[in-house]
Amino acid sequence: MPYLTDHPIDPRTLVAQVMRSSDGAYVLFEGVVRNHHDGKAVESIFYDAYRPMAEKEIGAIVHDIAAQFPDVALAVVHRLGHLVVGDSSIAIAAAAPHRAEAFAASRMMIDRIKETVPIWKKERGPDGEEWVGWQGRC
Amino acid sequence: MKVRLLFFAVLRDIAGVDARELVLSEGTTARDVWQSLRGEFAKLADYVQPPMIAVNEAYAEPSTVLRDGDELAFIPPVAGG
Numbered sequence: 001m002p003y004l005t006d007h008p009i010d011p012r013t014l015v016a017q018v019m020r021s022s023d024g025a026y027v028l029f030e031g032v033v034r035n036h037h038d039g040k041a042v043e044s045i046f047y048d049a050y051r052p053m054a055e056k057e058i059g060a061i062v063h064d065i066a067a068q069f070p071d072v073a074l075a076v077v078h079r080l081g082h083l084v085v086g087d088s089s090i091a092i093a094a095a096a097p098h099r100a101e102a103f104a105a106s107r108m109m110i111d112r113i114k115e116t117v118p119i120w121k122k123e124r125g126p127d128g129e130e131w132v133g134w135q136g137r138c
Numbered sequence: 139m140k141v142r143l144l145f146f147a148v149l150r151d152i153a154g155v156d157a158r159e160l161v162l163s164e165g166t167t168a169r170d171v172w173q174s175l176r177g178e179f180a181k182l183a184d185y186v187q188p189p190m191i192a193v194n195e196a197y198a199e200p201s202t203v204l205r206d207g208d209e210l211a212f213i214p215p216v217a218g219g
Contacts, residue, residue, distance in 0.1 A: 031219045048147050049218075050211055053195040078218060090219050110219055118192065118211075119218030120147035131148040133215030 003058040004051055006081050014093040018073040025099040027106040031090040033083045037132070041125040047080045047089060050118040054078075057117045065105050065112070072096045072105040078119060089121075139164065139206035143171065147214050152181050160210075168193065168210060169200035175212075189214050 001017075011028055019026055033045050062074055073095045083089055090113070094106040113119075121132050141160045145153045153175075160171065172188035190213035191198050197213075204210060 047218075048150075050144065050146050050192065050195075050213070053192055053211075054218075056195055114216070114219040116197075116216065117218045118146065118213050118216055120214060121217045122147070131151075131214065132217040134148045 001077075003055055003062075003076055003078060004049060005077055005079050007079070009077055009079055009088045009091045011088070011091045011093070014075045014077060014091050015095075017075040018093045018095040020073060020095065022097055023073070023095040024097050025102050026093055026095040027099070027102040029090075029092040029094075029106045029110055030088040031110065033085050033087050033089060035085045037123055040123075040127055042085065042123045043126070044082060044084045044124045045089070046082050046122040046124070047078075048120045048122070049078075049080050051080075054117050054119055058113065061109065061112045061117070065108055068108070069096070069101050069105040071098075072101050074105060074109065076109060076113070078113070078117075080119070139204070141166075141171075141204050141206075142209045144209060144211040146211060149212055149214060152179050162204060166204050167200065168198060168202045168204060171204070171210060172200070172212060188212060190216075 035042055075093045078090045092106050092109045094102040096102040122129055141162055143160050144157045168191045176182045188200050192211045192213055193202055194209050
């Protein structure tokens with residue numbers, strides 16, 4: 001299954017993908033569009049990606065984390081396109097026999113995705129629009 | 139040789155296109171291409187150092203020498219999640 005989607009995320013599908021009868025817990029993380037950033041109002045976000053590379057990068061991260069947490073089953077999907085406040089932009093499901101590994105693996109997954117996967121967001125609000133992270137650095 | 143240059147996010151807005159074909163001389167590096175973009179687009183002039191670079195869908199160093207048929211992309215600061 002691809003890691004990127006243009007459609008609303010259904011977190012139940014993700015959980016169903018990872019849960020096994022030997023699992024005692026799952027952690028479901030969702031990143032959600034909020035109505036503010038750096039003191040500015042946000043109404044919507046446009047997510048852009050270098051799709052084939054982003055698929056590869058997320059796949060490599062999933063592979064890494066699976067190697068570190070062999071008992072954890074992982075699923076992740078990132079939404080692209082135009083999202084409004086309250087929409088989920090990413091969902092991660094991590095299932096494990098015990099909760100500690102599920103928490104740790106899901107946390108590592110979102111942190112790693114934010115570091116290297118070529119996905120960008122343009123925030124739109126009453127003050128205009130801006131690509132996050134571009135101003136003043138490169 | 140020919141290299142396909144892809145533009146994403148803020149760089150697509152600045153360039154006004156998704157991609158362009160470059161005809162380059164042998165030995166051209168990814169950094170060389172960035173320097174030419176700085177000369178072409180005033181909004182990039184201050185960015186002496188290139189952003190992250192991808193060649194053929196994998197991160198690469200600015201010093202990477204491009205080859206015929208390569209796909210090059212400059213990766214502005216990522217903001218997924």
